[in-house]
Amino acid sequence: MKHRGSEVPVLFSKTNTDYCMKINLIELFEESVRMYPQKVAVIDKDREITFSDLHQNSLQLAAKITAMGVGQNKPIGVFLDKSIESVYADLGVLYAGDFYMNLDIKTPAERIRNIIQLVEPAVIISTSRQVKSILAIIPETVKVILLDEEEWTAEVDAEAIIRNLSTIIDTDPSCIINTSGSTGTPKGVVLNHKSFFDFIDWAIDTFHFGEDLVMGSLSPIVFDIYSFELCMLMAKASTLVVLPAHLAAFPAKILEVLEQHKVNFLFWVPTIMVNIANMDLLSTFKLENLRTVWFAGEVFPTKQYNYWHHHLPEVTFANLYGPIEITLDCTYYIINKEIPDEQPLPIGYPCRNTDILILDDEDCLITEPNAEGELCVRGTSLAMGYYNNPEKTAAAFVQNPLNKAYPEVIYRTGDIVCYDADGLILFKGRKDNIVKHMGYRTDLGEIEHVIINTLKLVKNGCIVYNQAEKQITLFYEAAEEIPASEFRLQIGKVLPKYMIPTSFHHLELLQRNANGKIDRLFYKKQVNG
Template identity: 40%
Template sequence: MKIVTDYLDHSAELFPDKTAVVDQYRTVTFGVLKEEALHIASYIIKHFGRWHAPVCFYLDKSAYCISVMMGIAYSGNFYTPIDTKMPATRIEKILETLEKPLMVTDRRHLNQVEQFIGDLDVFCLEDAMHEPYDEKKVQKITNQIIDTDVLYVLFTSGSTGNPKGVIIGHRSVIDYIDWVTNTFHFDENTVLGNQAPFYFDNSILDIYSMLKTGATMYIIPQINFAFPIKLLEYMETNRINTIFWVPSALCLVVNLKAISKRHVNSLQNVLFAGEVMPNKQLNQWRREYPDALYGNLYGPTEITDVCAAYVVDREFRDDEALPMGKACCNTEIFLLDENDRLVTKPDMPGELCVRGTCLAYGYYNNPEKTRAAFVQNPLNHAYPETIYRTGDLVKYNELGELVYICRKDYQIKHMGHRIELGEIETAASSLLGVNQNCCIYDDNRHKIVMYYTGAVDEKELSAGLKSLLPDYMIPGKFISLKVMPLNLNGKMDRVLLKKKLEN
């Protein structure tokens, strides 16, 4: 497989009538998925003649999104998903960065798109589907695509809130999906339950594993995540056996006491990434589903979703940190200290750095940010070699496994001590009555602030932390929330919580 459209060609040939994607409204086979993609590709080639250019799509999450992604790829261009729930200001920044991308939408959303699109070219999905496709002409274009061509640009906000467009090529996705499908033994019998939005890189595992292996992917309706028992019933009804969710979604099922009320007999693989998974909630999943495989996957968008993984193979106390494991196949991970020296000893923190085919090309139209994060390997002075500096502080444990500490910008200096806020969060997560928690440093008042949810009061929480941490690490302020705010990706919204301190 050279480019990702080879996946769809292969699966459509082997399994033309097998279900590929299921959403709330329809079931789509691999044969239909390819036909829809060819309609989109033909329309772009015939009416716009774009090549190696950005094409955005503004659609509700559905099977049509997959058809559009593949159609854009067949046409020799690269895609950027824009969710219909994104704030207008964010959409405008994305379009400004991409510089006059082509826009795909549907008739339902055309009026909305016209309000922010300006003079951009736009077409409706329905028009493309009603116009005949020319497979030979599409194939002629697709034959010119090479594996280093760009496949997608996904926008990530990071800690600043300003979107950065991460550029990923075909080769990087193929390298990643080869590792995923081999490691977790995905095949045409795999049934994936998709949680991640399509503008979030966690969705890459679901989408391209399905396309490569002939697996089936269910797009779980978002509303189900607000009602965990219904969520589990949906999974059981549809015989979903593999999930790759953010930890917040897994914790919700536990925190709302749904996990023991509806068993999913088909469940075999529970994978998670995007933020720290607390062992307290993970242990409840493991007790309920002792025969399932649990995988802690780690990686920023800049390295094609995942660069390290740990398949849980032993017991952990609730107050222990779950390891990140080791580097994925064909990827190297190493730690650098503040002076760019290699860190090899256990329990010594260092910034996690990555090299390999997985690396993004940088940030779209943002050379300054690209130069800061994608740098020459300081350990190699003989020839050009790019590494990505993740900004994550990590250490090795005594088994040589990577263990996440926190973001570099979550490491603070407080009362003369260097403190990792992630260590406080791990301790709090183990306490009875704490469902979720997030530590923020109030720079103006020089105070550690903990936001938390759960049936525990401030005195109990403070006392519990004092039994686990030294006094200088105990937060100076506790703020109880009914609901922890989540960002568009379903992760705790640290940017919003930081802004609350400033108000």
């Protein structure tokens, strides 16, 4: 692929380095290409691509999308595994002035059909091999681009593509990320350029990221962590090292790849980190280049975090929190003190330009320590809403009950938190994880924490509630099955009788979802039909 002219066309002022002054994420990429054209942008197994070549491929794809008459600010589906191709597909969509929606190639076709029917993407980008599983469900109105069958020899008028971006503003969508929906059809969370700029600016300023960042990218392309990695590639000319999904079952191989490519930054869901700790792999793999580790998406058991910290004492670890409806995350805690195994890791403080409201059942603001309430978020980090779903948008993105003077939207996360004595925010559990059992308000997350972190009975566990039988049910991972009597004896030493599970299920490995998290919905459905 190639574009017209020997130089990268200038899109914006070379002197403008303030991310908050930019409008379109592509502006960041243009600067990185201009400054580091021959630097490696993506490493994908035994392949790699420079920023210059990635730029050319992205422009070629943008020209193809534009030639189809799609128009701007349209959703474009990307049905690819994580690869060099998925990176330039997403960039090409942004160059065309549209917004990408990455789709999971492992998702059943019926679920993909539901997403397509809801979002109605103008185009789906794939390959002839990967598209086979969904070809029968793609409507005739949706155009298809197969990257391996296109002719890419034609010259591209890069300047014309760039001129067309002048109509895009920072509140236009940059991507859709699908999240689970109670009806079986995922909700399409719409995120805009401005919210990503805010988060990138905060991340670079807080963690002093430079142009030498090498990212070990493990999350699927459907996850918001991947979109952040894509943004860092654009903003700081960071190198993205693709860690294939199948390596999640082989943690030692992942660590080999990290050492091979001198990865210095990780942003992972804790599950894989727990497995690495439980297998004591950091005694073998020293990860001497690693400087910063972020984790988010689920609770990281403190015992396993302490294992990582003990083996990598010079690494900066940060616990981040935020649902998909917030652009990446809204709180963070840089762990700078020793935390005992039995204590949970705080989720910390709000990120810059984000405000956290902890509201009680009467929508009154909680400020005192240890009083629990729902975490609500206000600020530019909020998603624009759910695509083509005004009812669910209106239910989750609501008027700030503390502000009666003018319209101000907040997002209600459904997560229960509290402040500790130092003003740090502590995650306590989900509102929907709190059940009324035997007349008592019972937090299922608390039972999990006691079993896994306090008593250390099992490596991983998932507590769900059987509504029909009124039973607290534990699914757990362990080398051998543990007698129910032993569970009851040990848990009874810490928790009241009504909080002791009544049903126990031993598994070699708990079911995970596409994001690598324990699939709680799967087990909830299993016990409730």
